[in-house]
Amino acid sequence: DQQVKQNSPSLSVQEGRISILNCDYTNSMFDYFLWYKKYPAEGPTFLISISSIKDKNEDGRFTVFLNKSAKHLSLHIVPSQPGDSAVYFCAARLSGGSEKLVFGKGTKLTVNP
Amino acid sequence: DTEVTQTPKHLVMGMTNKKSLKCEQHMGHRAMYWYKQKAKKPPELMFVYSYEKLSINESVPSRFSPECPNSSLLNLHLHALQPEDSALYLCASSQPLRYTQYFGPGTRLTVL
Numbered sequence: 001d002q003q004v005k006q007n008s009p010s011l012s013v014q015e016g017r018i019s020i021l022n023c024d025y026t027n028s029m030f031d032y033f034l035w036y037k038k039y040p041a042e043g044p045t046f047l048i049s050i051s052s053i054k055d056k057n058e059d060g061r062f063t064v065f066l067n068k069s070a071k072h073l074s075l076h077i078v079p080s081q082p083g084d085s086a087v088y089f090c091a092a093r094l095s096g097g098s099e100k101l102v103f104g105k106g107t108k109l110t111v112n113p
Numbered sequence: 114d115t116e117v118t119q120t121p122k123h124l125v126m127g128m129t130n131k132k133s134l135k136c137e138q139h140m141g142h143r144a145m146y147w148y149k150q151k152a153k154k155p156p157e158l159m160f161v162y163s164y165e166k167l168s169i170n171e172s173v174p175s176r177f178s179p180e181c182p183n184s185s186l187l188n189l190h191l192h193a194l195q196p197e198d199s200a201l202y203l204c205a206s207s208q209p210l211r212y213t214q215y216f217g218p219g220t221r222l223t224v225l
Binding site: 032034036041042043044045046049089093099100101103104105106 | 117119144146153154155156158161163168169201203205207209212213214215216217218219221
């Protein structure tokens with residue numbers, strides 16, 4: 001039973017345009033959501049997070065939006081750069097201070113020059 | 114400094130070998146994690162140590178044995194592994210009960 005779903009395995013965008021990566025979840029007990037970026041043969045790098053009590057968090061070119069009623073979050077990258085090409089994982093943490101993150105399967109983003 | 118280091122970077126071992134993976138962090142984090150990641154899959158949690166005590170074991174086979182000698186170090190002892198255990202093994206750390214985990218670069222393990 002997959003609690004965090006990233007339904008698009010891949011996404012291709014042009015440099016300078018917006019990249020939108022989507023994530024859906026099924027468990028309403030998640031209280032934090034995180035996005036990680038992963039290059040091949042490297043560990044995931046933390047990008048940005050959002051608490052379930054907020055609907056938007058912004059950090060430079062990266063913005064995460066949370067729609068609790070739809071159990072949906074998205075990561076916007078504006079403007080996209082070729083160096084953003086990587087696999088992006090959505091992750092969620094159960095409320096109550098759980099130490100466990102539940103990861104989606106990832107979306108491979110390719111930004112074309 | 115958000116660095117987690119892992120050694121070795123690559124490891125090839127036979128099914129009868131005993132080897133260890135090492136992880137170190139100097140961020141003062143008191144929670145440390147082992148994950149396993151197969152190709153085109155998300156990281157899967159294996160173990161969590163909180164304040165040097167094992168707090169989560171995700172029903173991992175006993176051929177994987179974690180150890181946390183102190184708050185900065187985390188080991189994963191490997192014995193009698195199977196070829197299907199070949200994967201990228203990731204270490205992460207965080208402050209306990211905080212949600213942001215910082216990952217190391219991983220050890221690419223191949224079991225022959």
